Amino acid sequence: MHEASIALSLIDVAREVLREHGAARARAVTVRVGQWSSVVPEALEAAFPACAEGTPLEGAHLSIVRVPGVGECPNHGPVELDVTRGLRCPLCDAPTPTLLQGDELELDELELT
Amino acid sequence: MPPRIVTVRQNILKANDHTAAENRAAFRAAGVRAINLVSSPGAGKTALLERTLRDLGSELRLAVAVGDLATENDAARLRQWGAQAEQIVTGTVCHLDAAMVQGVLPRFDLSALDVLLLENVGNLVCPSSYDLGEAARAVLISTTEGEDKPLKYPTMFNTADVVVITKMDLADAVEFDRALCRENIDRARPGVPVIELSSKRGTGLDAWSAFVRGERF
Numbered sequence: 001m002h003e004a005s006i007a008l009s010l011i012d013v014a015r016e017v018l019r020e021h022g023a024a025r026a027r028a029v030t031v032r033v034g035q036w037s038s039v040v041p042e043a044l045e046a047a048f049p050a051c052a053e054g055t056p057l058e059g060a061h062l063s064i065v066r067v068p069g070v071g072e073c074p075n076h077g078p079v080e081l082d083v084t085r086g087l088r089c090p091l092c093d094a095p096t097p098t099l100l101q102g103d104e105l106e107l108d109e110l111e112l113t
Numbered sequence: 114m115p116p117r118i119v120t121v122r123q124n125i126l127k128a129n130d131h132t133a134a135e136n137r138a139a140f141r142a143a144g145v146r147a148i149n150l151v152s153s154p155g156a157g158k159t160a161l162l163e164r165t166l167r168d169l170g171s172e173l174r175l176a177v178a179v180g181d182l183a184t185e186n187d188a189a190r191l192r193q194w195g196a197q198a199e200q201i202v203t204g205t206v207c208h209l210d211a212a213m214v215q216g217v218l219p220r221f222d223l224s225a226l227d228v229l230l231l232e233n234v235g236n237l238v239c240p241s242s243y244d245l246g247e248a249a250r251a252v253l254i255s256t257t258e259g260e261d262k263p264l265k266y267p268t269m270f271n272t273a274d275v276v277v278i279t280k281m282d283l284a285d286a287v288e289f290d291r292a293l294c295r296e297n298i299d300r301a302r303p304g305v306p307v308i309e310l311s312s313k314r315g316t317g318l319d320a321w322s323a324f325v326r327g328e329r330f
Binding site: 002005006009010012013014017021023031036037038039083084085086087088095096097099103105106107108109110111112 | 117118119120121122123124125126127128129206207208210238239241242263264267268269271297299300301302303304
């Protein structure tokens with residue numbers, strides 16, 4: 001359970017963006033969480049409101065975009081991975097050592113007010 | 114003023130990554146190999162470190178920074194072997210981050226070290242997100258904790274530079290399925306090197322020692 005730490009880091013990054021844009025507050029925030037990021041979206045949603053209290057993100061709506069893992073299969077090209085099978089092609093079980101996407105933990109968008 | 118939507122696309126942990134890069138630069142400048150050890154609680158990180166200090170302490174200049182939620186026990190255990198061991202008490206935080214490591218570095222004379230071993234908090238989830246600035250990450254799994262751990266915690270195993278199977282002396286007693294465990298490790302991190310050892314019996318430690326030195330094994 002490190003989602004509170006993640007929420008605090010998210011708020012730090014967002015505050016910096018607010019400063020750059022001369023904005024006082026954010027009304028909504030969108031983050032991208034990859035399936036391989038080891039962050040649980042529900043836990044982040046639960047932690048965020050309390051972490052945002054007293055900051056310019058207090059009361060902001062948090063939207064989480066879940067990003068599935070995609071690997072590069074030598075036989076099938078980019079394939080969506082099944083996390084319970086590890087980094088293997090779901091079609092032919094070939095190793096797909098490189099994660100093309102799915103390890104994201106990004107602040108994607110901010111709606112400023 | 115109407116609401117404005119700005120696209121940011123920034124890594125949420127960029128502050129940690131920045132500090133990790135500073136740590137990495139400090140290690141490189143001092144010629145120190147930093148190794149991050151992660152595992153579930155009780156997989157044998159401290160036992161392996163004790164063995165490492167005992168076996169390699171006369172050959173390499175070793176020191177340890179130990180992360181723990183509450184106690185100083187592990188650092189005290191490690192100091193018995195004559196190496197400097199500093200505790201990082203993380204409080205309620207379930208992982209080490211780069212700033213905690215940076216905070217403890219002034220207590221070490223890096224120029225007098227070859228290897229700094231970073232014992233992370235026992236946890237197979239949270240530490241995977243945090244780069245500490247290490248040169249290599251060792252993920253430990255013990256024979257007693259189930260062959261499917263690599264698939265249950267794919268993110269952690271996916272960040273490993275080496276996977277160490279510990280407590281091999283107990284493998285038969287717990288009917289450890291070595292082939293299945295290795296297959297699951299390879300699913301989580303295709304091609305990652307695997308070391309099987311017993312800190313207690315002292316078996317399999319040649320490969321581990323080579324990894325600590327930064328050699329091929």
